[in-house]
Amino acid sequence: MSLVQMQLRPAHADAHADLVPRTVDDAMEAAGPQVCDDMTVEVALAVMAGSRADHLLICDEDGLCTGLITREQFRAIRDSAAYTDRLRLRDVLGDRGPFASPMTTMAEAEHAMRYRRLDALPVVAEQGSALGVLVLAR
Template structure:
């Protein structure tokens, strides 16, 4: 198994996507849309969290993905190890920083 080294990028805020790398989500684990479901689950397990911030190839936040939903995809009969997060875009929910959800 190959270990995944997180890469942190500075991104500009994009009003249509509702999030950017800033103080509110700097500690959130992040993955890219082209990452496989299996790798995303591994990152989630390593980070000991139940969700991941998903970013597109431009570094813009596209939403959140939750472990329960990824596990359901992995356990489905049509699953292959080549399915990427962008292939199951309906899994990606809206982004809300932890500070906003705690209030």
């Protein structure tokens, strides 16, 4: 038998919880491995394998988050005819983003992720540094 610890909350706390929507800050995971956008795809793959992560956050030389790359995206890059072992992450990222703010509501973030078919979304501070990652449950 296992013990379950419960805490009683005042009745008004439940009513208040329904009025305040959950934000990305409540659900995001730690940022995890971050790599610089001037790194080659090969080296980034090695970092991903070594960290056993499903994604890497990519930052520029100033430490600002420029995007996120997943194992599936790496596979597509390596399978393309344009792939070489000198290909850099910044060459395959394209546009910056998308990103979420820690204050974005979970409903907004989930909608955006499903619309864009994203499994993970970087969460960035106002100045652009990575704070964490929001990952959709499967």
